[in-house]
Amino acid sequence: MTPAELPPVRFDTKIAVVLRSDLEPWQRLNVTAFLVSGLGTELPEVIGEPYADADGTPYLPMFRQPVLVFEADKEMLTAAHGRALARALPRSVFTSDLFATGNDRDNRAAVRAVPGDQLDLVGLAVYGPRNAVDKVIKGARMHP
Template identity: 85%
Template sequence: MTTDTTQSDTTQSDTAQTAPVRFDTKIAVILREDLETWQRLNVTAFLVSGLGTHHPEVIGEPYADADGTPYLPMFRQPVMVFEGTKEMLTAAHGRALSRDLPRSLFTSDLFTTGNDRDNRAAVRTVPGDQLDLVGMAVYGPRNAVDKVLKGARMHP
């Protein structure tokens, strides 16, 4: 009887470890469709960089290779990247604000600054409804993030 229970527990454990993980939250980035490739990559990196500092639950465990060399932890779940028009990004920004979801933004002005202090100053000078958004990251419950991104398409 004990052997059967152990085998059953092992089988359930193996199944749990191989079953796909579905998260109830979503990390998503929406980029304006008219950005150049280097801008898309740069904006995406900047947008997600602060997420783990305010929401440490999105960060997984550190990595190590077979030699024991340590590597930094990464997000525990995928980052979904979308694209849309300038108008779509503005609408998504408004929906993220109305749902009070954690978000970060990147405006066109930030392409002309060279440091974090000037980046913050550039955003601070523009009212929220007049920001020239080129990208936004949002995190929250999957269904709420999906509503924020309504109409956006997956980045190719």
């Protein structure tokens, strides 16, 4: 069978990123990249096989499934964070404070300095069973 003849792959898990709707375009891209990097390091099952082109040049593996990007206002993002915590789903966060830091050590210190229910979230990535992730991101809309 050729790839075009194979049935579509349907995943029972979902990777979702929710971005705060008031971010600048460059911030949206930056936050998304940072957020999903955490998933691949802690959850090896989300990573597919390495790539190679027809010349045999190797490329790094990527996620084995799509990353769906959503947007929401600050309140909905905070609610999604609470739902992700309540469901104990793997997650990563990006707070507004991280735009002012310049390195990983200061990023971690900025998050650690604020209680979880007071984080000024600008982004959240979550991974888990499709239905659980859907409940976490309920109310968010697909990013335009």
